[in-house]
Amino acid sequence: MTRSEKKAQxxxxxxxxxxxxxxxxxxxxxxxxxxxxxxxxxxxxATLDQIAEAAKMSKPNLLYYYSxxxxxxxxxxxxxxxxxxxxxxxxxxxxxxxxxxCAYINRKLEMARDFPRESRLFANEILQGAPHIIxxxxxxxxxxxxxxxxxxxxxxxxGKLNECDPHHLLFAIWxxxxxxxxxxxxxxxxxxxxxxxxxxxxxxxxxxxNLFCKGLKPKAQAPGSQLSGxxx
Amino acid sequence: MTRSEKKAQxxxxxxxxxxxxxxxxxxxxxxxxxxxxxxxxxxxxATLDQIAEAAKMSKPNLLYYYSxxxxxxxxxxxxxxxxxxxxxxxxxxxxxxxxxxCAYINRKLEMARDFPRESRLFANEILQGAPHIIxxxxxxxxxxxxxxxxxxxxxxxxGKLNECDPHHLLFAIWxxxxxxxxxxxxxxxxxxxxxxxxxxxxxxxxxxxNLFCKGLKPKAQAPGSQLSGxxx
DNA sequence: CCAGTTTTTGACCAATTGATAAAATATTAG
DNA sequence: CTAATATTTTATCAATTGGTCAAAAACTGG
Numbered sequence: 001m002t003r004s005e006k007k008a009q010x011x012x013x014x015x016x017x018x019x020x021x022x023x024x025x026x027x028x029x030x031x032x033x034x035x036x037x038x039x040x041x042x043x044x045x046a047t048l049d050q051i052a053e054a055a056k057m058s059k060p061n062l063l064y065y066y067s068x069x070x071x072x073x074x075x076x077x078x079x080x081x082x083x084x085x086x087x088x089x090x091x092x093x094x095x096x097x098x099x100x101x102c103a104y105i106n107r108k109l110e111m112a113r114d115f116p117r118e119s120r121l122f123a124n125e126i127l128q129g130a131p132h133i134i135x136x137x138x139x140x141x142x143x144x145x146x147x148x149x150x151x152x153x154x155x156x157x158x159g160k161l162n163e164c165d166p167h168h169l170l171f172a173i174w175x176x177x178x179x180x181x182x183x184x185x186x187x188x189x190x191x192x193x194x195x196x197x198x199x200x201x202x203x204x205x206x207x208x209x210n211l212f213c214k215g216l217k218p219k220a221q222a223p224g225s226q227l228s229g230x231x232x
Numbered sequence: 233m234t235r236s237e238k239k240a241q242x243x244x245x246x247x248x249x250x251x252x253x254x255x256x257x258x259x260x261x262x263x264x265x266x267x268x269x270x271x272x273x274x275x276x277x278a279t280l281d282q283i284a285e286a287a288k289m290s291k292p293n294l295l296y297y298y299s300x301x302x303x304x305x306x307x308x309x310x311x312x313x314x315x316x317x318x319x320x321x322x323x324x325x326x327x328x329x330x331x332x333x334c335a336y337i338n339r340k341l342e343m344a345r346d347f348p349r350e351s352r353l354f355a356n357e358i359l360q361g362a363p364h365i366i367x368x369x370x371x372x373x374x375x376x377x378x379x380x381x382x383x384x385x386x387x388x389x390x391g392k393l394n395e396c397d398p399h400h401l402l403f404a405i406w407x408x409x410x411x412x413x414x415x416x417x418x419x420x421x422x423x424x425x426x427x428x429x430x431x432x433x434x435x436x437x438x439x440x441x442n443l444f445c446k447g448l449k450p451k452a453q454a455p456g457s458q459l460s461g462x463x464x
Numbered sequence: 465c466c467a468g469t470t471t472t473t474g475a476c477c478a479a480t481t482g483a484t485a486a487a488a489t490a491t492t493a494g
Numbered sequence: 495c496t497a498a499t500a501t502t503t504t505a506t507c508a509a510t511t512g513g514t515c516a517a518a519a520a521c522t523g524g
Contacts, residue, residue, distance in 0.1 A: 020471095044278075060515090061473075069512065127272075127274075127355055164442055169443075172443060175410075178407075187403060189362070211404060290502070290503065
């Protein structure tokens with residue numbers, strides 16, 4: 001047992017990434033396959049057979065890398081969460097308010113465009129009552145949102161933004177941007193087949209910027225003048 | 233066989249509502265239970281056992297009324313669709329534009345508040361690729377939306393509304409209102425437990441009216457003057 | 465090449481799933 | 495009450511599900 005540290009290293013979930021090259025690759029392959037399946041059917045609706053088939057491996061082989069269905073799901077959710085809150089974290093109090101919010105909207109919209117499966121995975125989780133992430137929602141997310149809500153409130157007090165409830169503003173941004181990932185089928189159906197994906201998201205970006213910024217900017221700026229003299 | 237029309241009337245799905253009182257009541261009971269379960273777990277994730285338990289009857293008994301899981305789901309979706317498009321249908325070209333749109337937003341928000349399970353049922357269906365309603369989305373829904381988009385376009389040409397893409401406007405209204413039903417768990421988690429349901433929806437209504445209408449109204453109306461003289 | 469390790473496979477399992485058949489019970493019409 | 499009908503229950507089924515096990519195969523460092 002002189003080399004006990006090299007013996008029987010099962011790829012358990014707690015190891016950072018997996019010891020061998022094959023483990024890293026296969027695990028990633030499984031996660032991608034599972035992301036597809038979980039996003040389309042939710043946790044309960046997804047089956048290991050589906051995931052195994054999508055990953056082009058046998059079910060026992062899959063279970064060699066993730067010994068439980070829930071482990072796969074948990075890993076996906078955890079990885080998603082790492083990046084999901086990032087755009088909001090980037091909202092800088094020191095920036096120009098309208099620009100910051102527009103940038104946030106655009107980043108969220110880009111995520112809906114580039115990571116629709118992640119968005120649907122999240123949507124499924126929330127729809128099902130968020131059993132796996134309710135703690136994070138009530139903890140980390142709430143804290144982050146409350147913090148940023150204060151920043152936005154501050155902008156409003158300074159007259160840089162129209163008064164409105166910052167929490168609901170964030171909800172509206174989440175809803176409108178994620179809609180293009182989560183309700184993609186409906187959006188496509190309504191817009192018709194002629195519009196390409198790029199066109200859809202370009203039009204969406206333009207619309208959302210107009211909706212939020214025209215609504216948020218202090219009103220009554222005549223064309224040409226930067227800021228109105230409206231006091232209050 | 234003089235009375236063949238009265239013989240062996242199994243409560244098949246195509247009959248209008250069911251012949252007997254019990255059939256009507258039990259079928260309704262099942263639908264309510266199934267709505268709960270399908271909304272929470274999606275079609276694949278929902279099980280007949282769950283539905284039967286929620287309806288407080290045995291599984292074979294349940295299957296006596298709906299002989300297939302899919303029949304229950306189909307019935308729920310069909311019933312939902314009847315009422316789902318109603319608010320949009322009520323958007324009257326003859327009405328005052330901003331008022332019409334605000335009324336639409338409010339009706340949609342009320343539906344999210346009063347029928348969250350229906351909203352989640354719909355969200356689940358769309359998330360899973362809308363396998364059961366894709367035809368309606370590409371047919372009836374698209375036609376209705378295109379028609380109302382023309383109405384809105386007309387309002388914009390008349391200068392009654394800010395220019396924007398009417399399709400994306402509708403998407404934004406759907407997304408923001410349904411968000412309060414579909415992402416209810418997240419909304420609650422972020423707002424904290426102190427806010428009651430009524431408070432949440434009141435604040436949401438106020439915020440959305442402000443967001444959409446301030447953004448939609450032709451700008452630059454100074455307090456007191458009805459319409460700006462901005463030409464072009 | 466070889467021993468040790470990692471990966472893959474095929475055969476299996478118990479539990480759950482959607483669904484059926486028939487007997488037993490309740491309801492209703494005459 | 496009685497007979498026909500409608501409803502419920504019990505027992506059961508085949509398929510699917512998440513998961514196990516041991517053996518086989520492939521890969522690794524020496």
